[in-house]
Amino acid sequence: MTNRASDFSMPKTKNPFNIVVVAQSGRLQYEAVLFAASLRASDPEFSGRLFVAEPQPGPKWDRIPQINDRAARDLLENAFGAEIIPFESRDFGKDYPNGNKIEALEALPKGEPFVFFDTDTLVTGPLSSVPFDFARPAASMKREGTWPELELYGPGYGETWKSLYDKFGLDYQSSLDPNQPDEYWQKYLYFNAGWFFYKCPHAFGARFRQYATQIRDNPPAPLVCQQLYPWLDQIALPLVIHGLGGGRPGPELGGLDGNITCHWRTMPLFFARESDLAVDVLMNITAPNKVKKVIKSYEPFKRFIYQGKGQKARALFDRNNLPRREQMIRNQLKRHKLWMR
Template sequence: MTFNILIIGQKGRLTHEACLFAATLRHNSPDWSGRLIVGEPEPGDRWPEDPRIPEGDQRSLLTDLGAEIVPFRNWHFGSSYPNGNKIEGLTCLPDGPFMFFDTDTVITAELSDLAIDFSRPSASMKRENTWPSPELYGPGFNEIWGALHAKRGGHLTDTLDLSWPDEYWQRYLYFNAGWFFGDDPKTFHHAFRDAALMIRDDPPEEIVTQVLDPWLDQAALPLAIHELGGGRPGDKGGIGPEVLDSSHSFHYRFLPLMYATAPDHVITAVQAATAPNRIKKVLKNYEPFKRFLYQPKGTKAREMFDRDALPRKEQAIRNRLKRNGLWIR
């Protein structure tokens, strides 16, 4: 299966994470034949500092690994809301099926083996009850999501998972924006952008008390996917929610969390991809990678947790890592 991949790269942490993503993609998915696009925000009024990837070892490694660094302009977001890069960065993709990954992701198996129905967009279900946060006396989930879908021409009833009770958050279409896919980046960009701008600039009264930073992208994504005829992964066939959040990729966000929580095959795949000297000499220049990939902190963090009995709340995992001097970001 041929499709293109978009990640975002810019100065700082995302530059290093892009290198790790590219290294794991090339090592663990050698038969994937699409284009790896690293979307790079251009400097301009919305970026007080130049956000581009600096010249040097990291940029060279990306191109050596076959990544194409493609600039894009921020028309609506920028430094005030960096998560908007995943919306505006879609403009630098060529036509054809695509998949977006957050840069803090590793690829752990062969992507070309996947049977993905790109005509039915979907996104990651690796999420928590983060947005919205209904107040005691309302409006509740039905009113909030109903108003948002209605304002974009959608129907709440078409998005509900009726296996969950009324007013319980998992009943409603909600994604983590760590990965999403579609068959046309232009139409996806338009739907995602317009939903985000509606929520930010012309919200229905039902959400005026809701916090949108950093949740704007995750509030807008279900509206865009519903508008484009998509839904939850695994509905109506296609890949299930476990494929791109476990067997074939892993959204780690912070390396200590990966070592604490990821299945064994993820750690094995990452260690194999980062072992070659040409990869190691670049990645170890970033302190979290140096400490966890090439020094004992990763092993120590892993030994502290039973992956079959992890704490229910991520904050508890973070707190234990911090108490033991194993938190770095």
């Protein structure tokens, strides 16, 4: 284990839980800095452990994937109290980096409740106040109908999803939303994998690994024409959650993807569509020189946070009347030469 922060005091609360994000060389290490800074600024009462899981070199990578910016590592550990923990990439690696979130779970303390977040998330409120029921897992509903993509005369949503539930011996019928019509994508359990939680990372991770690798290596027949990448984690995730007795998040979790966390995805999308609260948090946590010196190494952060492109992107949109689909926002940003990843 690595050091806790020397300048960060951790208060005590009754039921702490662990938080984990995954970081590696490149963009994710700078996103992890923003996540950690926002957690400490927005939730000083958080008393759990913040883990930054780091993939290690091995045959699944064609480069060294570890955090390679020493200043970013120092900020994470010594300014924001993160514990950087290694994990091995056994099944995914460079061919499917989204699989990091699956493989990292086994590096966490067994039997301790956890919440996973993608690094492109800001904490904007008191995360420690969220009443997680760790015995009933759930995940983010901030998603669009990205999978499956139906082919003319091919299997429908119901046949496709049922084949997966049948493959793993899960009850398909109880996963459906009875308030939605048949063959409408929201009837079927589908999440964004930007956050999820459970009472034990090892139990969750083992099932996540099993389902994802079996879908990849031996998909049921209705998936023969379906694109599995980059959606594999989001295909397996609802099966994992349903199989562990969970489901769609209730209203008590409404602050996630609301006023407590913000899954921002890219800097252009963040400034275009996210709340004034989220923008204020971002600008406040990136103002200190110790943060600025590190994250400006990542070009989109430098241009959108420090060089004014973010405000230009924000001026293009009315947050109360945003285009219905993300692609429409992207297209408008591209027309104004304000798109970067």
